[in-house]
Structures are given as structure tokens and as C-alpha cells.
Amino acid sequence: MGDQIALRRLSVPIVTGTPQARESASTGQYTAAGQESFQALLESKLQGSGVAFSKHAVNRVAERNIQISENSLDRLGQGMKIAQKKGLNDTLILVDRTAFIVSVKNNKVITTVNGDELKGNVFTNIDGAVIV
Numbered sequence: 644m645g646d647q648i649a650l651r652r653l654s655v656p657i658v659t660g661t662p663q664a665r666e667s668a669s670t671g672q673y674t675a676a677g678q679e680s681f682q683a684l685l686e687s688k689l690q691g692s693g694v695a696f697s698k699h700a701v702n703r704v705a706e707r708n709i710q711i712s713e714n715s716l717d718r719l720g721q722g723m724k725i726a727q728k729k730g731l732n733d734t735l736i737l738v739d740r741t742a743f744i745v746s747v748k749n750n751k752v753i754t755t756v757n758g759d760e761l762k763g764n765v766f767t768n769i770d771g772a773v774i775v
Contacts, residue, residue: 693720693723693750694716694719694720694723694750694751694752695749695750695751695752696751696752697751697752697753697754699753699754700743700751700752700753700754700755703754703755703756704755707755707756707757707760708757709741709755709757711741715738715739715741718738718775719736719738719743719745719752719775721775722734722736722738722743722745722773722774722775723736723745723747723750725773725775726745726747726771726773727747729771731747731770731771731773732746732747732748732770733745733746733747733753733768733769733770734747734769734770734771734772734773735766735769735771735772735773736772736773736774736775737772737773737774737775738775739758740757740758740761741755741756741757741758742755742756742761742764742766743755744766744769
């Protein structure tokens with residue numbers, strides 16, 4: 644009988660610390676209990692900025708812990724306008740130490756790289772670069 648009690652105790656999950664992220668069945672987004680997903684948070688910040696982020700770019704921002712302030716979003720938007728005026732399509736936009744690869748015609752950030760990973764990186768399939 645003592646073995647049965649020990650087995651039951653081992654099969655009960657023990658939860659401590661910060662709640663684990665859970666995937667929502669309806670959206671496929673990961674959230675911690677009571678918190679909105681990173682994608683939803685980023686999208687709410689981007690509303691009105693005129694800059695859209697692809698799903699891939701949102702994942703890179705989260706994975707690489709890239710800090711995006713309202714100022715950097717404004718500068719990114721300015722860089723996109725400059726690229727559009729010059730007739731560029733796929734552009735590298737540098738904002739401080741963060742690189743954004745942008746599809747100007749779709750008004751969308753394709754991917755992003757932070758300052759620590761810029762060194763030794765090669766950017767291909769771009770037709771211009773804008774530094775803002």
C-alpha cells in the first residue's frame with residue numbers, strides 16, 4: 644500500500660515559479676497565464692506607426708531580445724519613406740545598432756538583426772540601404 648501512495652505522489656505535477664507559456668488553440672500564439680502574447684503586444688504598439696512586421700520578424704525580435712521603442716519605430720518609418728522615394732524594393736534599414744530588412748512595396752519588416760549579430764553578417768537580395 645505504501646508503494647501505491649508513493650506512485651500517486653509522483654504522478655501529481657508540481658508547479659512552482661513563473662507559469663509556463665501555453666499555446667492558444669485558436670490563435671497558435673504562446674502566452675503566459677494572464678498575459679497577452681508578444682505578437683499581440685507588438686501589433687498594438689505598431690498600430691498607427693504604418694510599419695507592419697511579418698510573423699518571421701516578430702519571432703526574430705522575440706528570440707533576439709531586440710528592444711523597439713516608439714522612437715526607433717518612427718525612425719524605421721522614416722527610413723521606409725526614404726527608401727520608397729528612391730524607388731527601392733527590398734531594403735536594409737539601420738536604426739542605431741539594429742538592422743531591419745524591409746519590403747518597401749509591402750510596407751513590411753521581413754526580419755531583423757540586433758547589434759551583437761551584425762558583425763560578420765552578409766545581407767543579400769537587397770537593392771539599397773538606409774541609415775536613420
